[in-house]
Amino acid sequence: MLELDAEVLYRTLAARARETFAGAALKLVGVHTGGVWLAERLRQDLHIDTPVGILDVSFYRDDFSRSGLKPDVRPSQISFDVAGSHILLVDDVLSTGRTVRAAMNEIFDYGRPARIDLAVLVDRGGRELPIAATVVGATLEVPADVTVVLTRDDDQRLHLTMENRGGE
Amino acid sequence: MASNPQLNRHGELHHLLSIDGLPRPILERVLMTADSFINIAEREVKNVPLLRGKSVFNLFFENSTRTRTTFEIAARRLSADVFNLDIMRSSTAKGESLLDTIDNLTAMQADMFVVRHATSGAPYLIAKHASASAPHVHVINAGDGRHAHPTQGLLDMYTIRHYKKEFSNLTVAIVGDILHSRVARSDIHALTTLGVPEVRAVGPLTLLPAGLEQMGVRVFTKLDDGIRGADVIIMLRLQNERMRGALLPSAQEYFAHYGLTPERLAHAKPDAIVMHPGPMNRGVEIDSRVADGNAAVILPQVTFGIAVRMAVMSIVASSARMQ
Numbered sequence: 001m002l003e004l005d006a007e008v009l010y011r012t013l014a015a016r017a018r019e020t021f022a023g024a025a026l027k028l029v030g031v032h033t034g035g036v037w038l039a040e041r042l043r044q045d046l047h048i049d050t051p052v053g054i055l056d057v058s059f060y061r062d063d064f065s066r067s068g069l070k071p072d073v074r075p076s077q078i079s080f081d082v083a084g085s086h087i088l089l090v091d092d093v094l095s096t097g098r099t100v101r102a103a104m105n106e107i108f109d110y111g112r113p114a115r116i117d118l119a120v121l122v123d124r125g126g127r128e129l130p131i132a133a134t135v136v137g138a139t140l141e142v143p144a145d146v147t148v149v150l151t152r153d154d155d156q157r158l159h160l161t162m163e164n165r166g167g168e
Numbered sequence: 169m170a171s172n173p174q175l176n177r178h179g180e181l182h183h184l185l186s187i188d189g190l191p192r193p194i195l196e197r198v199l200m201t202a203d204s205f206i207n208i209a210e211r212e213v214k215n216v217p218l219l220r221g222k223s224v225f226n227l228f229f230e231n232s233t234r235t236r237t238t239f240e241i242a243a244r245r246l247s248a249d250v251f252n253l254d255i256m257r258s259s260t261a262k263g264e265s266l267l268d269t270i271d272n273l274t275a276m277q278a279d280m281f282v283v284r285h286a287t288s289g290a291p292y293l294i295a296k297h298a299s300a301s302a303p304h305v306h307v308i309n310a311g312d313g314r315h316a317h318p319t320q321g322l323l324d325m326y327t328i329r330h331y332k333k334e335f336s337n338l339t340v341a342i343v344g345d346i347l348h349s350r351v352a353r354s355d356i357h358a359l360t361t362l363g364v365p366e367v368r369a370v371g372p373l374t375l376l377p378a379g380l381e382q383m384g385v386r387v388f389t390k391l392d393d394g395i396r397g398a399d400v401i402i403m404l405r406l407q408n409e410r411m412r413g414a415l416l417p418s419a420q421e422y423f424a425h426y427g428l429t430p431e432r433l434a435h436a437k438p439d440a441i442v443m444h445p446g447p448m449n450r451g452v453e454i455d456s457r458v459a460d461g462n463a464a465v466i467l468p469q470v471t472f473g474i475a476v477r478m479a480v481m482s483i484v485a486s487s488a489r490m491q
Contacts, residue, residue, distance in 0.1 A: 056204065059216035059482075068486030069218075071197060075204045083212075109213035 006150060006158035009121050009137035010038065014045045016135040017088070017119055021046070026088045027080055029053035031103050034092030034150035037158065038121060042090060053078035053087075060102035076106060083111035088134075092150040094120040097131035122160065124148050173295055180487040183295045183307040184480050186316040187357040195361055198322050199329055201479035202472070208245065209474070218482050219248035222279040226252045227269075228310070229285045234446055235310050235320075238470065239282045242477035248280070266290065267297050274302045280481065281307045288313030306484040314348050319480055320445050321354030323473040325362060327465055328400050330472065331441050335359070339366040341388075341395045341436075343426065344404030344453050345375045351445045352404060360384045370394030371426065374415045391426050398436040403428055403444045406453045419452045429455040433463060441465045 027050045030039030039052040058073045089103055104116060117134040124142040142148060142162065151159045172189050176182040181194050208214055224243040228236050236252065243250045253273075264272075270281070281298075283291045291309035298305040311317040325335075332338055340359055346352045346369045359367045360383065369380050370388045380387050388394030395401050406422060416422055428442065442454075442463045450456045458464060 059204070059218045064218055064486075069201070069482050073201050073204045075207050077207060105217070109215070110211050 001164075002162040004138075004160040004162070006121065006160040009160065010041065010158055013038070013119060013121055013135060013137035014042060016137075017042060018046060020135050021088065021117070024086055027053070027085045029055055029078060029087050029089050029103070029107065031089070031091040031099060032056040032074055034121070034152075035090045037150070037152050038092060038119070039088075039090040042088070042119070050080050053080065053082075055103050055106055057099055057102035057106055060106045062098055062102065078107075078110050081111060082107060082113050084114050086115045086117075087113045088117050088119055090119045092121045093148045094118070094123045094131075094133055094136070095126045097127050097129035100131050101129055121150065121158075122148055173292060173299070176487050178487075181484055182487045183291075183309075184318050184484060185291050185295060185307065185309045187318045187321045187354045187361065188316065190357075190361065192361050192363075195322065195325065195358060198476065198479045198483060199326050201483060202322075202326055202475040205245075205475035205478040206472075209471070215245050215247050217247045219243065219246040219279075219485055222246075222248045222485065223277055224248045224250050224280045224282060224481070225273050225278045226250065226310075227255060227273075227281055227283045227285075228253070229255050229283075229290070230311070232284055232311065234470065235284065236282075238473045239308075239310060239319075239477055242474050242481060243280075243282075245474070246478055246481055248481070251278075266293065270294055270297060271301065274298070274305060278302075278305060280485070281305065282310050283307060283312070284310040285312050288315035306487075308480060308484065311350055313350065315350055315353065317350040317354050317445075319473070319477050320351050321358040322480065323469060323476040324351075324355050324402065324443060324445070325358045326472045326476050327443060327469050328441075330468070331465060332399055335362040335364045338364050338399045339368070339397055340364055340400040340402065341368040341370050341398040342402045342404065343370040343391065343394065343428065345406055346371050346380070346404070347375045347377045348407060349404050352402075355402060356380075356383055356385055368394050368398070372416065372422075391428070391432055392435050395428075395432065395436045395440075398440055401428065401433070401436055401440060401442045403442065403448075403454050405445065405447060406449055408449075419449075423452055427451070427453055427455055428458050430457050430461065433458055433461075443469055446470070 026048055028039040028043055030036035030052050036054050043052055054077045056074045056076050058070055119135045120133045121137040123133055123136045123139045145165050147163050147165055149161050174183045174185050226236055240250050290312050291307050295307040309318055342352050368386045368388055373389055442458055444466045448454055448459055
């Protein structure tokens, strides 16, 4: 198991987002669970008033018929008007792009946004769809059998761990 | 594991036939998943793509506009294709057997049957038949005879949880024709499974089945006693046909003894809620001043019923991969 300093990656992400979206009237949407933590941090650091929208994309996943509904679905909640807004979608790890696709589909069911950008803490490669992040904390080459997981401790500090599912 | 025909070999819900015998985590999962479907009704697009490409057949061998409609809305909001069969006028009326009807619909690529039948156990028969011939098919019981109405039971639990937050400190009184009520049976199983400490059945002796005490229910024959201190009152519909038998003298006399009026409601807790599975008989089991009053949560029950049925459908459809 390998641990990366998620706080350093987050500071890079926040700095890039601040630069990229200077002057934009952003509204944030985080993907459960790690994306919501990151979006909450970005909301403070980018001084955004609008509450963070929360998405649990379980109802939009393209693998429902294979893997079913996960047991702990949480409600999605976007309290602002999506129509015409500039949304920064936030997730922890970008890989195949399927979660982002599901999240965008769900956002459109709330209304037609003017624009969607994507911020991720880690782009680990392995894309299966033509999707790219606008800002990233780090780009890593990660073998397919390694999982990258974001956790948060009681002091709200973020931790990123890489674990080899293949065993030894 | 004792074989429960509703569960697959991994213990997951494959059919919903009855609340009796379902473990508490499954009931809690339905309620939690329903939470996620509640918000969807407020969005611009009220559908999610979860059951896209799946075919849901509503098989109502007994009339019920409300239940059929809410099942249909639930299936459509999950993006399923919904087919309503007018059973009364179709092949069944021409003498086709129940299982032949099922086989024909399965041949039309059905994925899910929502079954309402006057005979207790009919959905079990269909589920058992499907398990052998079409194991991917799911059956949801939308009410069978006097036996069970599990989605009504679950939406009642959702409603109670919404207003009372927890089950562990509640007194719930079910009032009326318990004997003929599949809703009462499903509610009793759900309430005891979810840990409600005091479940009461209130009604005239002729409408109280034997064996309630063994189900963990306290029996009352006087309404005022039965609802005293209650947090939740579930009123049951008094079916008119009961009047024709010897069970009850008249609607007026029933109302005099068991009709819920504001004066009687005062015996319950001040913040008690009043529920009713519908359709209501105003002036028979419930006074209009109660039905339209602040304690009534009868219309929210209908709204919650859609989210709960969406949850049930998506959870049973999740088990398909395990077969």
